[in-house]
Amino acid sequence: MLAIARQRMLGQSFKKILPAVSVLRSYSSAAKQITVREALNSALDEEMSADPKVFLMGEEVGEYQGAYKITKGLLEKYGPERVLDTPITEAGFTGIGVGAAYYGLKPVVEFMTFNFSMQAIDHIINSAAKSNYMSAGQISVPIVFRGPNGAAAGVGAQHSQCYAAWYASCPGLKVLSPYNSEDARGLLKAAIRDPDPVVFLENELLYGESFPVSDEVLDSSFCLPIGKAKIEREGKDVTITAFSKMAAEMLEKDGIYAEVINLRSIRPLDRSTINASVRKTNRLITVEEGFPQHGVGAEICASVVEESFSYLDAPVERIAGADVPMPYAANLERMAVPQVEDIVRAAKRACYRSVPLAATA
Amino acid sequence: MALSRLASSSSRSADLLKPLCSAISLRRPISTDTTPITVETSVPFTSHQCDTPSRSVQTNAKELFTFFRDMALMRRMEIAADSLYKAKLIRGFCHLYDGQEAVAVGMEAAITKKDCIITAYRDHCTFVSRGGTLLEVFAELMGRQAGCSRGKGGSMHFYKKDSNFYGGHGIVGAQVPLGCGLAFAQKYSKDEAVTFALYGDGAANQGQLFEALNISALWDLPAILVCENNHYGMGTAEWRAAKSPAYYKRGDYAPGLKVDGMDAFAVKQACTFAKEHALKNGPIILEMDTYRYHGHSMSDPGSTYRTRDEITGVRQERDPVERIRKLILSHDLATEKELKDIEKEIRKEVDDAIAQAKENPLPESSELFTNVYAKGLGVESFGADRKEVRAILP
Numbered sequence: 001m002l003a004i005a006r007q008r009m010l011g012q013s014f015k016k017i018l019p020a021v022s023v024l025r026s027y028s029s030a031a032k033q034i035t036v037r038e039a040l041n042s043a044l045d046e047e048m049s050a051d052p053k054v055f056l057m058g059e060e061v062g063e064y065q066g067a068y069k070i071t072k073g074l075l076e077k078y079g080p081e082r083v084l085d086t087p088i089t090e091a092g093f094t095g096i097g098v099g100a101a102y103y104g105l106k107p108v109v110e111f112m113t114f115n116f117s118m119q120a121i122d123h124i125i126n127s128a129a130k131s132n133y134m135s136a137g138q139i140s141v142p143i144v145f146r147g148p149n150g151a152a153a154g155v156g157a158q159h160s161q162c163y164a165a166w167y168a169s170c171p172g173l174k175v176l177s178p179y180n181s182e183d184a185r186g187l188l189k190a191a192i193r194d195p196d197p198v199v200f201l202e203n204e205l206l207y208g209e210s211f212p213v214s215d216e217v218l219d220s221s222f223c224l225p226i227g228k229a230k231i232e233r234e235g236k237d238v239t240i241t242a243f244s245k246m247a248a249e250m251l252e253k254d255g256i257y258a259e260v261i262n263l264r265s266i267r268p269l270d271r272s273t274i275n276a277s278v279r280k281t282n283r284l285i286t287v288e289e290g291f292p293q294h295g296v297g298a299e300i301c302a303s304v305v306e307e308s309f310s311y312l313d314a315p316v317e318r319i320a321g322a323d324v325p326m327p328y329a330a331n332l333e334r335m336a337v338p339q340v341e342d343i344v345r346a347a348k349r350a351c352y353r354s355v356p357l358a359a360t361a
Numbered sequence: 362m363a364l365s366r367l368a369s370s371s372s373r374s375a376d377l378l379k380p381l382c383s384a385i386s387l388r389r390p391i392s393t394d395t396t397p398i399t400v401e402t403s404v405p406f407t408s409h410q411c412d413t414p415s416r417s418v419q420t421n422a423k424e425l426f427t428f429f430r431d432m433a434l435m436r437r438m439e440i441a442a443d444s445l446y447k448a449k450l451i452r453g454f455c456h457l458y459d460g461q462e463a464v465a466v467g468m469e470a471a472i473t474k475k476d477c478i479i480t481a482y483r484d485h486c487t488f489v490s491r492g493g494t495l496l497e498v499f500a501e502l503m504g505r506q507a508g509c510s511r512g513k514g515g516s517m518h519f520y521k522k523d524s525n526f527y528g529g530h531g532i533v534g535a536q537v538p539l540g541c542g543l544a545f546a547q548k549y550s551k552d553e554a555v556t557f558a559l560y561g562d563g564a565a566n567q568g569q570l571f572e573a574l575n576i577s578a579l580w581d582l583p584a585i586l587v588c589e590n591n592h593y594g595m596g597t598a599e600w601r602a603a604k605s606p607a608y609y610k611r612g613d614y615a616p617g618l619k620v621d622g623m624d625a626f627a628v629k630q631a632c633t634f635a636k637e638h639a640l641k642n643g644p645i646i647l648e649m650d651t652y653r654y655h656g657h658s659m660s661d662p663g664s665t666y667r668t669r670d671e672i673t674g675v676r677q678e679r680d681p682v683e684r685i686r687k688l689i690l691s692h693d694l695a696t697e698k699e700l701k702d703i704e705k706e707i708r709k710e711v712d713d714a715i716a717q718a719k720e721n722p723l724p725e726s727s728e729l730f731t732n733v734y735a736k737g738l739g740v741e742s743f744g745a746d747r748k749e750v751r752a753i754l755p
Contacts, residue, residue: 055549081549084580086576087572087575087576087579089569089572089575089576091538091568091569091572092538092541092569092571092572092573092575092576093538093572093576094538095535095537095538095539095541095542095569095572095573096538096539096541096542096545096573096576097542098538098539098542099479099527099538099539099540099541099542099543099544099545099546100542100543100545100546100549101542102527102539102542102543102546103477103542103543103546103547103550104546104550105545105546105549105550122532122535123535123538123539126530126531126532126535127530127532127535127539131528132732132733132734132735133513133732133733134510134513134514134518134520134528134529135510135514135518135520135522135528135529135732136510136511136512136513136514136731136732137731137732137735138510138520138521138522139520139522139527139528140735142735171733171742172733172734174734194736195734195735195736196734196735196736225738226738227738227739227740268738268740268741271741306747306748
């Protein structure tokens with residue numbers, strides 16, 4: 001009971017639950033709600049139905065119905081030739097997936113978590129990302145690598161790393177990170193249709209969260225563009241990249257109107273949306289879950305300094321996971337992951353509001 | 362009769378042999394004669410968990426000449442690449458295949474272009490056997506536009522997708538799971554074709570190979586794993602790297618065949634056998650007992666870990682080109698002079714291709730940014746100084 005409450009708290013600390021206000025403002029009262037899990041499952045289902053070359057591969061994706069139930073029902077519907085349970089051999093099955101993509105099929109390879117993708121990273125980078133370039137366009141690799149990425153709850157150091165920065169640094173890859181159900185559907189469909197290798201970073205804690213979706217989102221032709229961020233919430237005082245709707249609400253109470261940008265695409269990074277926003281607000285907080293050094297925030301900061309230096313009224317602030325392997329104890333884990341109060345404090349600093357200095361540890 | 366056969370024949374070797382044959386056409390129709398000849402492989406096959414194919418191989422004069430010409434061409438090409446490397450026209454890595462030609466040529470004779478081949482970085486000759494031209498080879502080695510990868514790949518990254526040749530890979534062992542993936546795709550697409558995934562004795566110890574073999578055997582994929590055992594993984598002799606250097610047995614549950622890789626007919630027979638097996642029963646391993654005359658790459662003299670006597674010994678006893686030459690002569694299909702004339706022609710062909718490649722330009726600067734993606738999405742990319750060099754990815 002307590003564990004569940006703790007998990008919900010951790011889930012809520014960084015991810016949002018529906019703010020009542022925006023539901024009434026943005027959507028009809030008959031808006032359907034689907035979980036991120038349902039969104040991903042329906043996207044896979046529709047793309048497999050539309051294109052016989054699409055097939056799924058990974059540990060427990062078939063008979064087990066998916067380790068996180070993302071692929072539930074797909075084995076029954078499409079059969080064992082298109083939904084393949086693999087042995088626990090990431091290097092082998094990822095290489096096989098990439099080889100199938102060389103031939104022209106469209107594999108969707110699931111990593112039970114992206115921590116295990118490190119066993120296959122040579123195939124993602126050297127066999128997939130670089131092949132179109134090295135072959136001068138002869139060998140394209142229409143593959144999707146998907147699975148949960150980043151921190152879960154209480155799973156410890158080896159199961160909690162965020163790989164966004166690592167994969168996004170590699171030319172030849174596209175790296176996507178959906179937030180809500182609309183993102184999950186639209187970006188996964190786009191990823192499967194894209195002729196290049198796509199790393200699709202999901203979030204385990206969001207799988208069970210429900211979000212409203214319009215009829216357009218539910219249509220089987222729905223697709224989101226790759227490389228375009230979304231302004232989740234417009235504001236004027238400070239830009240926050242990555243997602244924290246919760247933080248924006250808290251800031252509003254203090255008279256700070258934050259513009260929140262949901263990146264959606266880590267590579268290609270939507271530099272123009274980010275820079276346009278900073279030119280409007282003059283302040284930037286980058287928020288991410290992963291390790292701070294050489295992270296996504298570092299790239300966003302550099303991009304803004306290069307493109308919009310004279311628009312900055314304050315130094316760029318970076319909120320990231322703590323620079324330590326993920327600890328297990330609940331209190332330490334909470335300190336290792338960005339919390340709403342961290343984002344709020346950074347925003348206040350950027351807006352020159354005085355903030356009592358935290359005691360150093 | 363010979364001339365009319367030449368005209369109707371579509372084989373590359375027949376076209377290339379035209380000048381020679383027109384000179385001797387009045388004497389006898391050698392290069393297109395398809396009267397069956399039976400040859401015996403040098404040694405019997407050894408097998409693991411399967412039957413052995415027969416030592417008697419069907420061939421004919423036409424095939425003998427094709428083998429001779431193709432292997433002599435590959436030999437000359439690799440030796441020419443050696444000189445180009447020393448002249449600093451080829452940069453970086455250059456891994457030469459001379460000595461191993463029989464594997465490429467024998468394999469190609471057993472299969473069609475619907476079958477896939479994937480190999481590692483010692484790929485120049487395999488590329489040629491799949492239909493690549495000398496100009497594409499030399500231009501790519503020198504980083505020019507006419508190269509098979511437009512100069513962007515280099516020696517280790519030759520590809521020819523229209524002939525189902527999938528490279529050309531620099532990471533030892535990676536090509537084996539990729540090859541099993543090709544086989545998976547062939548089965549998925551119901552293409553009734555197989556994939557040959559080539560690897561060396563050094564790569565034979567890679568874990569991902571066993572992972573891929575396990576999956577291939579579970580899913581009955583038409584994958585043929587071909588160990589080109591030239592007995593040295595870079596500078597490490599097989600007995601120092603593998604507890605069990607019987608690579609054809611290492612598949613355990615998967616059957617294997619040990620083949621004299623210096624005998625093009627043994628290779629051809631084994632590949633025919635393997636293709637039939639893989640289409641019905643899933644993966645099989647072929648171990649080709651072969652040898653490379655050069656070191657691992659151009660920076661390796663190849664003599665710090667093996668004796669010159671060993672190298673000369675193999676050249677004298679087992680050279681694949683010499684074997685075919687002896688067969689042609691013993692079957693009285695040509696004179697020594699005629700074969701020497703073929704080799705002279707080949708030399709000229711190679712020299713002409715090199716001259717053409719040398720004239721070919723380096724890629725345009727804009728090529729730095731092409732092919733990063735198949736679909737660029739209008740995304741921006743950057744040069745070393747991003748304020749100076751930016752491009753929209755096509």
